[in-house]
Amino acid sequence: MPKTLYDKIWEDHLVHQQDDGTALLYVDRHLVHEVTSPQAFEGLRMKKRIVRRPELTLAVPDHNVPTTDRSKGILDAQSKIQVDTLRKNCKEFKIELFDVNDKRQGIVHIIGPEQGFTQPGTVIVCGDSHTATHGAFGSLAFGIGTSEVEHVLATQTLVQKKSKNFRINVNGKLPTGVTSKDVILKIIGTIGTAGGTGYVIEFAGEVVRNLSVEQRMTICNMTIEAGARAGLIAPDEKTFDYFKGRPKSPKGEQWDKALAHWKTLYSDEGCIFDKEINIEGKDIEPLVTWGTSPQDVSPITGRVPDPEQEVDEERKTAMYRSLEYMGLKPNMKISDIKVDTIFIGSCTNGRIEDLRLAAKLLKGKKIAKDVTALVVPGSGLVKKQAEEEGLDKIFIEAGFQWREPGCSMCLAMNDDKLASKERCASTSNRNFEGRQGRGGRTHLVSPGMAVAAAIQGHLADVREIN
Amino acid sequence: MEKFTKVKSVPAYLSLMNIDTDMIIPKQFLKTIKRTGLGKSLFYEMRYDEEGKIIKEFILNNEPYSRSKILIAGKNFGCGSSREHAPWALLDFGIKCVICVSYADIFYNNCFNNGILPIEISENVVQELSEYSKKKKEIEVDLEKQEITYGNKSVKFNLDSFKKKRLIEGLDNISLSMEKNLDIEKYENIMKKNKTWLTKND
Numbered sequence: 193m194p195k196t197l198y199d200k201i202w203e204d205h206l207v208h209q210q211d212d213g214t215a216l217l218y219v220d221r222h223l224v225h226e227v228t229s230p231q232a233f234e235g236l237r238m239k240k241r242i243v244r245r246p247e248l249t250l251a252v253p254d255h256n257v258p259t260t261d262r263s264k265g266i267l268d269a270q271s272k273i274q275v276d277t278l279r280k281n282c283k284e285f286k287i288e289l290f291d292v293n294d295k296r297q298g299i300v301h302i303i304g305p306e307q308g309f310t311q312p313g314t315v316i317v318c319g320d321s322h323t324a325t326h327g328a329f330g331s332l333a334f335g336i337g338t339s340e341v342e343h344v345l346a347t348q349t350l351v352q353k354k355s356k357n358f359r360i361n362v363n364g365k366l367p368t369g370v371t372s373k374d375v376i377l378k379i380i381g382t383i384g385t386a387g388g389t390g391y392v393i394e395f396a397g398e399v400v401r402n403l404s405v406e407q408r409m410t411i412c413n414m415t416i417e418a419g420a421r422a423g424l425i426a427p428d429e430k431t432f433d434y435f436k437g438r439p440k441s442p443k444g445e446q447w448d449k450a451l452a453h454w455k456t457l458y459s460d461e462g463c464i465f466d467k468e469i470n471i472e473g474k475d476i477e478p479l480v481t482w483g484t485s486p487q488d489v490s491p492i493t494g495r496v497p498d499p500e501q502e503v504d505e506e507r508k509t510a511m512y513r514s515l516e517y518m519g520l521k522p523n524m525k526i527s528d529i530k531v532d533t534i535f536i537g538s539c540t541n542g543r544i545e546d547l548r549l550a551a552k553l554l555k556g557k558k559i560a561k562d563v564t565a566l567v568v569p570g571s572g573l574v575k576k577q578a579e580e581e582g583l584d585k586i587f588i589e590a591g592f593q594w595r596e597p598g599c600s601m602c603l604a605m606n607d608d609k610l611a612s613k614e615r616c617a618s619t620s621n622r623n624f625e626g627r628q629g630r631g632g633r634t635h636l637v638s639p640g641m642a643v644a645a646a647i648q649g650h651l652a653d654v655r656e657i658n
Numbered sequence: 659m660e661k662f663t664k665v666k667s668v669p670a671y672l673s674l675m676n677i678d679t680d681m682i683i684p685k686q687f688l689k690t691i692k693r694t695g696l697g698k699s700l701f702y703e704m705r706y707d708e709e710g711k712i713i714k715e716f717i718l719n720n721e722p723y724s725r726s727k728i729l730i731a732g733k734n735f736g737c738g739s740s741r742e743h744a745p746w747a748l749l750d751f752g753i754k755c756v757i758c759v760s761y762a763d764i765f766y767n768n769c770f771n772n773g774i775l776p777i778e779i780s781e782n783v784v785q786e787l788s789e790y791s792k793k794k795k796e797i798e799v800d801l802e803k804q805e806i807t808y809g810n811k812s813v814k815f816n817l818d819s820f821k822k823k824r825l826i827e828g829l830d831n832i833s834l835s836m837e838k839n840l841d842i843e844k845y846e847n848i849m850k851k852n853k854t855w856l857t858k859n860d
Contacts, residue, residue, distance in 0.1 A: 208841040214820045216838055218845050220856055228741065230691035241832070244842075247857075256689065270689035277691050314856070321740040321764060335764055337742035338693075339771035339831070347835045349842055353818070385676055386734040386760060419737065421763055442855035450855040485676050506675050506732055513674070603739075605685045612708065624680045624738060626703050 194460035201332040220314035224251040226278040228319030232342035233281040259595035298571020298597040301325040301539040308438030312427040312454040328408035330427035356466040361397035364473040369655040372407035373638035376414040377479040381489035388420030399473040417486040426458040481636040483514035498522035533616040534565035534646040538602035541619035542570030550639040551583040559591035560649030566593040568600040617645035661828035667727035671788040675732030679744040697750030736765025
């Protein structure tokens with residue numbers, strides 16, 4: 193029987209299955225960070241359990257780390273305890289750690305692939321919803337809670353029920369100025385934040401095939417914003433090339449064996465999806481979010497929607513609440529929305545290609561007066577690469593702040609946060625109330641659109657920046 | 659994990675869809691290394707103003723809802739971040755059961771690992787229960803019977819049989835999975851043979 197890519201990876205990792213469909217799935221790769229792991233390690237200690245396969249786990253602090261000068265350590269006492277606790281736990285349980293001052297430190301979902309720790313066809317988990325990112329390499333990757341982190345540490349498995357198969361084909365070509373961030377925002381805007389609930393989504397079609405692997409990561413990263421368990425993209429030559437020579441990639445004979453397996457990772461001709469939709473690349477414009485849910489998207493050329501036009505009462509109430517929180521009026525032009533802050537970074541858009549694209553648009557220009565702008569590279573290696581290419585100078589000359597790697601203003605656990613009513617064009621993934629700081633107002637955009645907003649001082653069309 | 663059988667309480671209704679885990683417990687409270695003590699910060703930004711004073715209009719700041727063990731909310735509850743601090747905060751506040759049309763996947767699973775029952779039920783029932791909650795009268799949730807009773811009315815709800823068993827018996831998933839150690843070993847031995855590149859790096 194023809195199988196989907198998800199079916200193949202699922203079956204390949206089945207350790208045990210109960211009659212009711214509850215399955216025990218083997219976990220090949222486990223990523224750990226400081227926020228969602230302390231209670232899991234504590235749980236192990238209390239029950240006198242050990243980590244079953246420490247070599248299959250990689251840890252890094254990213255959520256709490258400062259993005260400014262780190263020579264004095266972490267000043268926030270609680271953040272420091274959490275990062276110190278991770279260090280202590282990794283030592284005790286013999287888990288590899290990229291510590292704060294390691295040049296390989298960075299956002300967990302950026303360093304995984306960067307090191308070749310992430311690999312096609314694997315099951316990858318992490319106590320972080322954006323684990324979905326790794327699906328871009330044809331691995332089944334999803335976020336888990338802390339109790340499940342403990343479960344994986346103790347057993348190297350996870351209790352799961354199989355999701356349904358959903359394929360989204362993005363066909364044709366993308367217009368100029370439209371990036372993979374716009375593609376995923378378009379998808380979330382189309383199916384809604386619960387549109388993927390109960391499914392694993394495979395992204396396919398000419399547009400997806402033509403994207404680089406880093407661009408594909410942006411799409412899978414935000415699959416969770418559509419409610420899906422995971423997002424998947426079948427690996428291809430680009431994926432295989434990406435992994436060649438990475439520190440933790442297979443080498444020599446092992447590479448050949450791995451490659452032979454990776455080449456079987458695709459959905460078979462004639463396999464059946466429980467749900468399938470098509471989106472035409474030519475219909476996607478540069479998008480921004482206007483509300484407090486990632487599904488609240490509008491083309492940059494559009495207007496803020498009017499809740500009165502909404503027929504669903506629950507949705508109408510939510511829209512009114514969003515507009516009040518965001519300080520916006522119905523029907524105003526999106527491009528009239530002024531911004532105070534620009535954030536380029538996060539596991540969604542903090543990779544070298546994102547920084548290259550932004551720097552190319554920014555070169556020789558200045559950010560608008562009264563705008564604060566920061567670039568937070570996704571990892572120490574991304575930062576180093578960018579500096580070797582002189583991208584840091586372009587950002588700094590334009591008026592951006594060039595920071596140390598971490599999650600930063602995507603969730604504002606460190607000092608990088610918005611003040612109340614401050615408005616931000618952000619390349620991150622969530623525009624929830626208070627996400628970037630209490631009362632802060634987030635507009636999700638692509639890196640190019642963030643640059644356009646930085647230059648203009650208001651949400652602006654990247655296609656009009658020369 | 660505490661066993662779940664029945665819960666009886668005046669339910670509190672939050673009339674908002676897509677309540678995300680950032681709303682349930684904002685990031686500044688994720689810096690803890692414990693599971694307990696998060697109840698006072700549950701729905702922090704809706705419960706307290708910027709000076710930390712109680713916002714009177716918020717439902718959970720009012721008697722008898724401030725003692726509710728059952729929370730009713732709009733659809734897609736718990737979306738966003740995987741933080742288990744969300745169910746920890748609910749539990750620490752005293753919430754044992756949530757009633758919604760639908761949940762986000764990770765949050766839903768996290769509930770069962772903490773002895774919280776998330777009930778999925780039709781929009782009509784959610785509406786009736788939300789109306790009923792205004793009476794400030796108790797409703798009862800009986801997990802064994804899979805039944806919610808309010809006034810002289812009862813409705814059934816569906817639940818995965820394994821998840822139900824785990825809640826009723828207070829079973830720890832890790833212990834259950836460790837009993838399958840032989841299966842895990844068997845899998846690992848096959849993997850060592852067939853997927854050498856995942857364990858060898860040379």
